[in-house]
Amino acid sequence: MLEKECKIKSRKYGKLSLDTIFVGGGTPSLLSPDNLRTLGRIIHTYFDLTNLTEFTFESNPGTLDAEKLKTMREIGANRLSMGLQSSSDETLSLIGRIHNKATFEESYKLVREAGFDNVSVDMIFGFPNQTLEDVKQDIGYLTSLKPEHISAYSLMIDEGTMLEQMLDDGKVTLPPEDVERQMYYAYREMLSNAGYVQYEISNWAQPGRQSQHNARYWRDKDYIGIGPSAHSLMLGERFGNPDSLDTWSESLANDQDPGILQEKRSIDDHMTEYMFTGLRMLEGISLEGFQSTFGQSIDEAYPGIVDSLIERGLLAKENGYIHLTDKGLDLGNQVFVEFVR
Amino acid sequence: MSERQKHIRNFCIIAHIDHGKSTLADRLIEATGVLTAREMENQVLDNMELEKERGITIKAQSVRMVYKHTDGEEYILNLIDTPGHVDFSYEVSRSLAACEGAILVVDSAQGVEAQTLANVYLAIDNDLEILPVLNKVDLPSADPEAARTEIEDVIGIDASMAPCISAKNKINIPEVFDRIIDTLPAPSGDENAPLKGLVFDSYYDTYKGVIVHTSIKDGSVKAGDTIRFMNSGSTYQITELGYFKPGGYVPTKELLAGEVGYIIASIKNVRDITVGDTITLDSNPASEPLPGYHDVHPMVYSGIYPLDGSEYDELKEAMEKLQLNDAAFHFEPETSAALGFGFRCGFLGLLHMEIIQERLEREYNMDIITTAPSVIYKVHKTDGTVIDLDNPSNLPPTTEIEFMEEPIVSASIMTPKEYVGNIMQLVQERRGVYLDMKYLDVTRVILEYEIPLNEIIYDFFDSLKSRTKGYASFDYDLKGYAQSDLVKLDFYMNGEIVDALSFIVFRDNAYPRARKLAERLKDVIPRQQFEVPIQAYIGGKIIARETVRAYRKDVTAKCYGGDITRKKKLLEKQKEGKKRMRQFGSVEIPQEAFMEILKID
Numbered sequence: 001m002l003e004k005e006c007k008i009k010s011r012k013y014g015k016l017s018l019d020t021i022f023v024g025g026g027t028p029s030l031l032s033p034d035n036l037r038t039l040g041r042i043i044h045t046y047f048d049l050t051n052l053t054e055f056t057f058e059s060n061p062g063t064l065d066a067e068k069l070k071t072m073r074e075i076g077a078n079r080l081s082m083g084l085q086s087s088s089d090e091t092l093s094l095i096g097r098i099h100n101k102a103t104f105e106e107s108y109k110l111v112r113e114a115g116f117d118n119v120s121v122d123m124i125f126g127f128p129n130q131t132l133e134d135v136k137q138d139i140g141y142l143t144s145l146k147p148e149h150i151s152a153y154s155l156m157i158d159e160g161t162m163l164e165q166m167l168d169d170g171k172v173t174l175p176p177e178d179v180e181r182q183m184y185y186a187y188r189e190m191l192s193n194a195g196y197v198q199y200e201i202s203n204w205a206q207p208g209r210q211s212q213h214n215a216r217y218w219r220d221k222d223y224i225g226i227g228p229s230a231h232s233l234m235l236g237e238r239f240g241n242p243d244s245l246d247t248w249s250e251s252l253a254n255d256q257d258p259g260i261l262q263e264k265r266s267i268d269d270h271m272t273e274y275m276f277t278g279l280r281m282l283e284g285i286s287l288e289g290f291q292s293t294f295g296q297s298i299d300e301a302y303p304g305i306v307d308s309l310i311e312r313g314l315l316a317k318e319n320g321y322i323h324l325t326d327k328g329l330d331l332g333n334q335v336f337v338e339f340v341r
Numbered sequence: 342m343s344e345r346q347k348h349i350r351n352f353c354i355i356a357h358i359d360h361g362k363s364t365l366a367d368r369l370i371e372a373t374g375v376l377t378a379r380e381m382e383n384q385v386l387d388n389m390e391l392e393k394e395r396g397i398t399i400k401a402q403s404v405r406m407v408y409k410h411t412d413g414e415e416y417i418l419n420l421i422d423t424p425g426h427v428d429f430s431y432e433v434s435r436s437l438a439a440c441e442g443a444i445l446v447v448d449s450a451q452g453v454e455a456q457t458l459a460n461v462y463l464a465i466d467n468d469l470e471i472l473p474v475l476n477k478v479d480l481p482s483a484d485p486e487a488a489r490t491e492i493e494d495v496i497g498i499d500a501s502m503a504p505c506i507s508a509k510n511k512i513n514i515p516e517v518f519d520r521i522i523d524t525l526p527a528p529s530g531d532e533n534a535p536l537k538g539l540v541f542d543s544y545y546d547t548y549k550g551v552i553v554h555t556s557i558k559d560g561s562v563k564a565g566d567t568i569r570f571m572n573s574g575s576t577y578q579i580t581e582l583g584y585f586k587p588g589g590y591v592p593t594k595e596l597l598a599g600e601v602g603y604i605i606a607s608i609k610n611v612r613d614i615t616v617g618d619t620i621t622l623d624s625n626p627a628s629e630p631l632p633g634y635h636d637v638h639p640m641v642y643s644g645i646y647p648l649d650g651s652e653y654d655e656l657k658e659a660m661e662k663l664q665l666n667d668a669a670f671h672f673e674p675e676t677s678a679a680l681g682f683g684f685r686c687g688f689l690g691l692l693h694m695e696i697i698q699e700r701l702e703r704e705y706n707m708d709i710i711t712t713a714p715s716v717i718y719k720v721h722k723t724d725g726t727v728i729d730l731d732n733p734s735n736l737p738p739t740t741e742i743e744f745m746e747e748p749i750v751s752a753s754i755m756t757p758k759e760y761v762g763n764i765m766q767l768v769q770e771r772r773g774v775y776l777d778m779k780y781l782d783v784t785r786v787i788l789e790y791e792i793p794l795n796e797i798i799y800d801f802f803d804s805l806k807s808r809t810k811g812y813a814s815f816d817y818d819l820k821g822y823a824q825s826d827l828v829k830l831d832f833y834m835n836g837e838i839v840d841a842l843s844f845i846v847f848r849d850n851a852y853p854r855a856r857k858l859a860e861r862l863k864d865v866i867p868r869q870q871f872e873v874p875i876q877a878y879i880g881g882k883i884i885a886r887e888t889v890r891a892y893r894k895d896v897t898a899k900c901y902g903g904d905i906t907r908k909k910k911l912l913e914k915q916k917e918g919k920k921r922m923r924q925f926g927s928v929e930i931p932q933e934a935f936m937e938i939l940k941i942d
Binding site for chain 1: 870892893894895896897898899900901902903905906908909912913915916919
């Protein structure tokens, strides 16, 4: 089916040249070596990979073994993203993760042994009952592990999850907002002290190890998504594949592109997205870049907005860029909403 | 009386909400074939969206029907619709003065209600003949004989001949027609006397200008005539006149004494037409105008401001148009330190205020902020002068005030007897003074009170409904003014006064109300970048205080390819929400905050 979608997409767009690949969404590390080899063959058949610099597999600890890792390397993967979320077994079991710290450690070791020299670890903070000390321990653990890249997300409670139910029932409580922010500040401070550079609201990397793939989303570059629920931005059009595996396969069985056009971006849409994704990057948005993309300056497109946000202490302007301030990192949505057109 | 006038009946329908007035009107219209079945929409007369939704009549509408009586003759029946709520007794009086008779519709399961009573008395005062009709006789709970006895006992009119009908299920409708023709008087104007036409309503039409609704009491008028409005003195040449049909107009050559119709005369200036004025011919004027309507003064005042200050002119235009169709609505420009330029508006009551507000929002697409409603207080100053205060912000400093008076109303509340305790408690909370209680029959009583008007302009009606499961009905009349210990309550946000939230309150109620309101404000004002203290003051003294905590965090942690569209939609929604807020210094206050003032209970 994946192959079918690649075939249909390549009929539409031709053989696309890829800079980065990210195999994610769920747990692709569950794939068997044979599956992985098929996946590799599809990718190599339908896409031009001469400019490929970053090829990441997402994985969950406990689902990896040496053979799978070796196969990933063989089909060209050079980066591995691992979901740890927390270094506390208690927290991990509370959120229903199947792994614990020990299984993670084991997997991490295998990954390194397989030759992956670019590893990213995903963390979450602000879990129910979590303390600032717990988070500092998480961070201490990370800095001893020294992955090349770290993503740390403030916990989002998704609707319909067990966690939401437990919170509603009062079985668990979230840390107060100011404690949650202190957790974030701890990440910022401790990772910086350990030599990491924060380059996005929730992302840190050792120098030169920023994710090229993620930056495409924030830098307004085209991307193509294959598989159920995958999204694409191609030539100013956003597509979303159906979430349901059945609906997705049905389209393909009928030789149709499963992508549903979500929007044909207008200039206003484009500008809105350009601003709120670009400002997620700590570097911010280049005034010149905006001018050359839209043929007008930010101040012309958004009269008075930048100045008022600077006044509110949420935005800073320096060296030809505007970027979020420390306070702006906490209140990003307040900034982004001002750039909605 | 001319032979022609003998074949005309001008009448209105009086009923309590839900007793079936609009349904009966529909049946009459349907039976006379004014509309084809296809054109017949339910409840033809209530043609404002808002009226249909609330099931009440706000704007009087009229329709002309032709009915062939059992005597073989054709009769012209002019039905003039009347509003049904206590706030609109003025509109009722206008409609009544245009008629000779009134149909009183009583729900035979529920009997006479307080509001009906008030309107019936108004009709009797206007010398109208009353024709009682017992509706909904086919309901299992109907007791037409009890309702008949009640009409006779409570209102004191003969109901022995009252038709028993079901407007909904078309039972006995012809009997209503027969009774209209047989018992309601025909008009008896002098066709040859100088013209006297009563202006009982007016509408604004974008193409034709002002359309005047009139009941011709004496004389005649035709297209081309120059008419004079006797009170305003302005003159116009008639371009078109005619009769009403549901939702429209039928032009004719002339209107004669006893007829009801409309006049169009290229009237552009809405202020030239006052309802209650008398139309006469410029060339042969009547010696004196018709006895006027009661001059109606607004009972409740509040400020209305555009949410976006740049929409002041649009708001003004919308209000001018509304005023044309609603003579009871008053407005004049005012300025608020917090809200900028807006209008001080006068209303008949709180429902009237809500309706104007909703019409501005729905029909004119305005985003508005309404300030705390106020009644007119009489402020006796130490220098001996008295001011009528309709805006709490204009209250002079306490050192200049000798004493204040507030308006008091006589209220009658009709209720099944099991709710008497609840009502007594409610009225006591609202400083009501008990006067009397009468049994209407074994199950129902009527309670008489005196209550300060400022206690009922807020949520009294809602509270009454909720404490009596909707069974109590309520009516009031302004009785006079009484001295009272009143104070002004001010609210400060982030250290700045928001004058639009100021209101005047009885001193003993000030503390609990200030505390409650501060709490409510805390809940409706969204968290902002900074901590926002809310303080309630009397004079220089803080009596309540709450704090809207600053938000520490408002950021989405994850935003990758698949999240962008969803995230953008969320931001767009957030932006829409911001539009519904008004910026006060550094604080954003949503529209709802101003509505919280209205809720006491």
